[in-house]
Amino acid sequence: MSRRNFIKLFLLGVTGAVIAPTDVLASMTSSMAGGVYYTREAPGRWHKKVAAHLPIIEVSGRSVQTITPHEMKGYEHYIVKHVLLDHEFKFIAENMFDPMKDQAAVSAFNLGGYRGRIHVLSLCNKHDNWLSVAEV
């Protein structure tokens, strides 16, 4: 391999390494919707369950309130938790529910200094993970 070709390959590799993570993340997350987790657009096998499972995100200043309008029927059927993730799906915070005490799946998160896209997961013990997105 000539030195010129080696440098071209090296530069392509560096460029690919810089660009690929964003593209790979976007590609991976979109292909997981409807299988690993569910969204309004990709409800997969739970297409009749969207209204009760999709987390509703309300942003007010530096606070995020999340509501999942789902029944809390003891351990039989309930929302296990809400998880707040950043734009790269990294963990920020979570709120666990006690189905014997909590009457509704409502969480309040403080964003601190974080700005950008947030993802909120809502986990049902029967109908899996549901994802909503908002900009803060």
Ligand SMILES: [Fe+2]
């Ligand atoms: Fe459910």
